Amino acid sequence: MDVSEAVASRRSVRGFLDRPVDPAVLRQIVEKASRAPSGGNLQPWHIDVVGGDALAGLKRIMQSRIMELPKGEPTEYDIYPRELPEPYSKYRFAVGEELYRALGIPREDKMRRLMWFARNFQFFGAPVALFCTVRRTMGPPQWSDLGMYLQTLMLLLREAGLDSCPQECWAIYPATIRDFLAIPEDRMLFTGMAIGYIDEADPANAARAARAPLEDFATFRGI
Secondary structure (H helix, E strand, C coil): CCHHHHHHHCCECCCECCCCCCHHHHHHHHHHHHHCCCHHHCCCCEEEEEEHHHHHHHHHHHHHHHHHCCCCCCCCCCCCCCCCCCCHHHHHHHHHHHHHHHHCCCCCCHHHHHHHHHHHHHHHHCCEEEEEEEECCCCHHHHHHHHHHHHHHHHHHHHCCCEEEEEHHHHHCHHHHHHHHCCCCCEEEEEEEEEECECCCCHHHHCCCCCCCHHHHCCCCCC
16 A cells, blocks of 8 residues: 555444454554654654453543433533634534434434444543553644554555554543543643454445635635
8 A cells, every 4th residue: 555545544443343353463553653743853642542341440440431421520621612714614513413314313403413422432442542641841843743643653654555544532530541541730631542354234324525726725825
């Protein structure tokens, strides 16, 4: 698989097969991804990979946690701007509607939508979870570096025949994940990620997010 194929086939998978992932492959990919660029070569990311009995334990914790605090815990950063302007609010709305259309859940069925959203916290059945944390002293440029690491990781997963779903929803349960992973106080949770093999039969995976046309986001001058 070349880079273009990896980019084109990378997607947020929301239904995984109950098929184990080779730990050696995971270790190799997590290490390879560290070739991602970072300003000043700070490499500000810290990665926790969770599977097996540890992941099963986290899933049990989250079954209880989302019942106790369905709206989550106090967050440590805003996942989206509090006032999301156009066209970004349109993009966000459209991707959600496309997903629920594929699932056959109408907008008025709020309970089914909430129940389905809770599958995030079971990693959509994936056998591997990944969390990315960063020191609290790091600023926006270093958070950009986290994104470059994670994108590199996801493309390497595609090269290995694996799929993923980056999940910023974990940012609404920062205290729970901090306790589970024993994250030091000087680091904070950025995001989680589900990793595994796609279940092509899962209706959620029929949804594909659209992308804006080139002229909407790019300007070329002198070329």
